[in-house]
Amino acid sequence: MTIRVSTILRNALGDAITTLADAGTAAAHLKIYSGTKPATKGTAPSGDVLADFIMADPIAGSSASGIWTASAVSSVTAGNAGVPTFAVLEDSDGTYIADLDARLSTATDNGEEVVVTISGGGTSIAAGATVSLSSATLTMPNA
Template identity: 35%
Template sequence: MTIQMSTALRNALLDQIETTAGTAVKVQIRSGAQPANCAAADSGTLLAEFTLDSDWASAASAGVKTFTGLPKTATAGATGTAAHYRFKDNAGTTTHMQGTVTATGGGGDMTIDNTSIASGQSVQITSWTITAPGA
């Protein structure tokens, strides 16, 4: 049997992400396989880094957390193929979340406009939501 949670609990869990990570967090787009877990060292090449707005997500609703201010654009600092993201505190030192990156329509945890990135190119996060388990 799978665990089920009320919508109120699922929303509270999701809203805690913003409370824990803080304001003006960093999102790094990286090449290669993502690390085994958030405590592991960064892997791949850092292709682009975004600093999100102070209030970067709306309150969770129906067990879904939606990131605001999208699309969000940054300039690539390196060339490579985007494969994963790391979501860090505003100092960029603690990873709180990571996941896959695909081009828009590709089904990744986060979607960007183009996964083939060249240094100096604009990179855009086009969509990003998190759905809590237990529905």
């Protein structure tokens, strides 16, 4: 069975992410992890947090054409070393919103929703490195 939805609904789905992420008492967090993404949504990750981005508040503008795009944020200092494989979006109170695939900007693009850049480039993040959020976008179903 294939479900088709209107662009209006696709935009509403994206805007719901913004509403949920901004529901906490402050700005949402996007935590970049190494390791294997949990098999079940909302399960505590077992990998290391490489970078913890404090997102803009609001986290994004209105979705357009079924695409949600996070607003620009400041760079952060990596707390651990590793290769980013997934990210977890939480509101400021730590409430789980979504987990997303992630990669470095120097890695092959396999459709990951989150892309991060290391100051000076490279194939992995070193503890203490400056990390930037290159992009965080979600395309709602039925593109």
